[in-house]
Amino acid sequence: MILSRTSQYAIQALIYIATKPSGEPVLNREIAEHLNVPPAYLAKIMQSLCKGSLLYSFRGRLGGFCLREGAEKTDLMQILVLTEGVGFTHECVLGLKICSDETACPMHFKWKPIKEKVVALLREQTLEKLAKAVMTGKYRLADVPAVLMAGAGQPAGEPV
Amino acid sequence: MILSRTSQYAIQALIYIATKPSGEPVLNREIAEHLNVPPAYLAKIMQSLCKGSLLYSFRGRLGGFCLREGAEKTDLMQILVLTEGVGFTHECVLGLKICSDETACPMHFKWKPIKEKVVALLREQTLEKLAKAVMTGKYRLADVPAVLMAGAGQPAGEPV
DNA sequence: ATTAATTGGGATTCCGATATCTTGTTTTGA
DNA sequence: TCAAAACAAGATATCGGAATCCCAATTAAT
Numbered sequence: 001m002i003l004s005r006t007s008q009y010a011i012q013a014l015i016y017i018a019t020k021p022s023g024e025p026v027l028n029r030e031i032a033e034h035l036n037v038p039p040a041y042l043a044k045i046m047q048s049l050c051k052g053s054l055l056y057s058f059r060g061r062l063g064g065f066c067l068r069e070g071a072e073k074t075d076l077m078q079i080l081v082l083t084e085g086v087g088f089t090h091e092c093v094l095g096l097k098i099c100s101d102e103t104a105c106p107m108h109f110k111w112k113p114i115k116e117k118v119v120a121l122l123r124e125q126t127l128e129k130l131a132k133a134v135m136t137g138k139y140r141l142a143d144v145p146a147v148l149m150a151g152a153g154q155p156a157g158e159p160v
Numbered sequence: 161m162i163l164s165r166t167s168q169y170a171i172q173a174l175i176y177i178a179t180k181p182s183g184e185p186v187l188n189r190e191i192a193e194h195l196n197v198p199p200a201y202l203a204k205i206m207q208s209l210c211k212g213s214l215l216y217s218f219r220g221r222l223g224g225f226c227l228r229e230g231a232e233k234t235d236l237m238q239i240l241v242l243t244e245g246v247g248f249t250h251e252c253v254l255g256l257k258i259c260s261d262e263t264a265c266p267m268h269f270k271w272k273p274i275k276e277k278v279v280a281l282l283r284e285q286t287l288e289k290l291a292k293a294v295m296t297g298k299y300r301l302a303d304v305p306a307v308l309m310a311g312a313g314q315p316a317g318e319p320v
Numbered sequence: 321a322t323t324a325a326t327t328g329g330g331a332t333t334c335c336g337a338t339a340t341c342t343t344g345t346t347t348t349g350a
Numbered sequence: 351t352c353a354a355a356a357c358a359a360g361a362t363a364t365c366g367g368a369a370t371c372c373c374a375a376t377t378a379a380t
Contacts, residue, residue, distance in 0.1 A: 002162060005368065008255035015266065028327075041369050047328065060377020063326040095168035097303045105300055106175065106293040110285065114277055121270055133266040140265055143257045165338070188357075201339050207358070220347025223356040 018131035025064025052082040072128040178291035185224025212242040232288040
């Protein structure tokens with residue numbers, strides 16, 4: 001039921017980029033600040049997304065990251081394959097190494113249809129769709145709008 | 161989509177005990193061997209299941225663990241609350257600290273119904289049901305029947 | 321050219337889950 | 351009484367994901 005932090009950061013970052021004008025590189029620093037995520041760690045994830053052919057990267061001034069052509073159509077499953085590895089949906093709920101229709105754990109056939117629903121959902125959610133949902137303003141990508149954090153270095157004195 | 165190893169071991173162990181005649185203490189060592197799980201680690205988990213009021217433990221010779229009265233009716237959700245903590249189903253898919261119907265991430269309302277299905281499934285699967293399923297012989301609790309591992313200390317020479 | 325701003329990538333650190341070790345306590349049976 | 355068998359519990363070790371650090375490579379503006 002839980003994705004790794006790496007996966008969560010990756011998805012968030014990709015959606016964020018997808019909300020920006022395509023073609024204009026977005027800075028790692030900007031993404032990290034907006035999402036409130038460790039910049040150095042995000043940088044690593046961005047690298048792997050480049051290697052996974054979802055992003056272009058540009059070095060030097062005016063550098064940054066932007067979506068590869070067509071990458072707006074990327075669905076969450078494709079992203080998770082990069083971050084969690086292929087077959088991350090094939091794992092047994094009870095942790096058995098071998099658990100298939102033929103050699104099943106007692107949860108196998110109950111779990112299977114739910115797993116299929118999850119995969120279907122992941123496949124239908126594209127960056128484009130998710131980015132649009134965020135752009136309407138009805139949905140959030142980050143806990144606290146970065147703007148509100150800006151001047152919050154120190155809390156304002158004794159609040160009592 | 162993934163439970164911690166601790167949760168997996170806990171569920172497996174409880175089902176295993178539920179397949180045994182109730183009232184007769186089952187040895188930690190026996191459970192660990194049967195499930196092919198680290199005995200010392202399992203022992204810790206058993207302790208916490210005792211504290212969680214699912215098991216009785218008995219020390220000394222003829223000691224071991226057995227289900228508390230009525231514990232056959234325990235469902236997986238109850239077990240997971242012990243091992244994963246309450247509210248382990250409340251976490252946002254994208255990892256946002258705050259994600260509710262009011263302040264939703266772009267996946268929130270898509271994910272919600274699936275999560276509800278998962279919880280419903282966990283609530284309807286009791287130790288009794290699962291143990292019976294295993295006892296029919298159609299479903300497995302462990303990867304390899306412990307019997308087959310017994311004499312397998314050294315592989316049998318060069319298999320070329 | 322030089323400098324500043326950016327990503328690339330290896331090395332390292334940190335931390336929590338997982339696993340092990342060691343010692344103490346309880347219980348049974350000889 | 352004593353020894354063996356089992357769980358209790360705290361301390362310690364291991365491992366992998368998460369996070370940080372450092373420096374090299376690249377690019378644009380001056």
